[in-house]
Amino acid sequence: MCRTFKFNLFQIAVILVLGGCSVKQSNLPEEKNSAQSAAQPEEVQQPLNEEAQKEVELNEEDLVATVLEVAEAMPGIIESAPDVADTTSNLVKILRPGTFHADEVWEDVEREKWFGLMFKDGGFLLREIEINAVRVVDGLMDDPETGEKTGWEINAATGEDVIVFVTNLIGLSNRKAMHADVPTEVFPGDTVEFNFFGVRYSLFATGHDDVMNEVHKVSDYKLYLSCLSEQAHSTELLVSHSEFDDAMTSILWVGDIDGDLKPDILLDLSDHYNVREPALFLSSLAAPGHLLRFAANHRTVGC
Numbered sequence: 001m002c003r004t005f006k007f008n009l010f011q012i013a014v015i016l017v018l019g020g021c022s023v024k025q026s027n028l029p030e031e032k033n034s035a036q037s038a039a040q041p042e043e044v045q046q047p048l049n050e051e052a053q054k055e056v057e058l059n060e061e062d063l064v065a066t067v068l069e070v071a072e073a074m075p076g077i078i079e080s081a082p083d084v085a086d087t088t089s090n091l092v093k094i095l096r097p098g099t100f101h102a103d104e105v106w107e108d109v110e111r112e113k114w115f116g117l118m119f120k121d122g123g124f125l126l127r128e129i130e131i132n133a134v135r136v137v138d139g140l141m142d143d144p145e146t147g148e149k150t151g152w153e154i155n156a157a158t159g160e161d162v163i164v165f166v167t168n169l170i171g172l173s174n175r176k177a178m179h180a181d182v183p184t185e186v187f188p189g190d191t192v193e194f195n196f197f198g199v200r201y202s203l204f205a206t207g208h209d210d211v212m213n214e215v216h217k218v219s220d221y222k223l224y225l226s227c228l229s230e231q232a233h234s235t236e237l238l239v240s241h242s243e244f245d246d247a248m249t250s251i252l253w254v255g256d257i258d259g260d261l262k263p264d265i266l267l268d269l270s271d272h273y274n275v276r277e278p279a280l281f282l283s284s285l286a287a288p289g290h291l292l293r294f295a296a297n298h299r300t301v302g303c
Contacts, residue, residue: 006059007296010094014116014172017105022238023141024069038090045111045157046217046296051060052060053233055288058096061178072221078097082156089284091168092132092166092167092168092169092280092282092295092296093107093112093166093167093168093296093298094164094165094166094167094278094280094296094297094298095114095131095154095165095298096154096162096163096164096165096276096278096298097154097156097161097162097165098153098276098300099136099151099152099153099154099156100151100152100153100300101138101140101150101151101152101300101301102138102141102150102151102152104152104300105133105152109131109133110130110131110132110133111167112167113130113167114128114130114131114165114166114167115127115128115129115165115166115167115169115172116128116129116156116160116162116164116165116166117162117163117165117177117253117257117266118161118162118163119161119163121177122159123177124163124176124178124179124253125174125175125176125177126172126173126174126175126176126177126182126257127174128159128172128174128223129156129157129158129162130155130156130157130158131154131155131156131157131165131166132154132155132157133152133153133154134150134152134153135149135150135151135153136149136151136152136153137149137151138150138151139303140153140303147172149284163252163253163266164252164253164266164278164280166257166280166296169257169258169282169295171258171259171284172257172258173260175259177255177256177257178196178255178256178261179253179254179255179256180194180195180196180201180254180255180263181194182194182203182251182254183251184250184251184252185248185249185250186203186204186205186220186223186251187205187209187216187252188202188205188206188207188208188209188218188221189205189209190205191203191204192204193228194254194263194265196256196261196262197261197262199227199228199229199262200228200229201225201226201227201228201263202225202226203223203225203226203227203251203254204223204224204225205221205222205223205224206220206221206222206224207219207220207221207222208220216244216248217244218241218244218248219242219243219244220242220243221239221240221241221242221244221249222237222239222240223237223238223239223240223249223267224236224237225238225263225265225291225292227291234289234290235291236290236291237291238265238267238281238292239267239269239279241271243271244271244272245271245272245273246272246273247270247271247272247273247275249267249268249269249270249271250267250268251265251266251267252266252267252268252278253265253266254266257280257282258282258283258284258285259284260283262283262284262291263283264280264281264283264292265280265281265292266278266279266280266281267279267281269297274301274302274303275299275300275301275302276299276300276301276302277297277298277299277300278298279294279296279297279298280295280296281284281293281294281295282292282295
């Protein structure tokens, strides 16, 4: 069944013109219950603009056509409009190079169409790439005397160093990936500002941070992304942890993966020293009034 959307043309134009930020004024998000998963923003309905008198009812196909039409009429604002219908999909998968247990990688993983994010020639690139998935001895699970190999080793078939492999994200192509220089960790009380395509953003954290002998003991941790645009200020909760076991949320990369000129974020959500949990947040999947939406993660354990 086709869903019906009510928009006016002024609203659509405003959404496209604002260079990177949400059009909704918001306060800090309410506290989430989960302490080890990414925050999943709820859908926020945009209010109708009182200055616009003409409303149109659009089904999903008409909405895509209208957004593209408005985008083409605004040269210099955006180079190409995102595929609105396809970006609602949440089938994105990610992998990082490394060695994994049997149940942490799926069969036929090599047959997926992967793109690799890598650093090369002084900048970051997205490139379609094949991966090698080789069975190896799992030092924790396998008996070396039997020659059993249930583990997986994942790397780029070209031998290049890849930050993350991404698949099932509509619109990926071979291109440069603009990035923002940010620290790998943001502790409670820290704020890191950065500029992305002319729009100011900040990453900041709240919580408790007891430091002893340069060792941080962090609790009640929350990491936020905020858009500091004068036209529209918005703040997004990315992750919340009540405590850590000799671990810390880390920022692996910030930049534009999905091609919409807005920052996407790759985090390691781990709250335990023996766990790795890279997670990708994408701006193109964000609901109205939000900056990012959780797209995919890959949780693995060590020995």
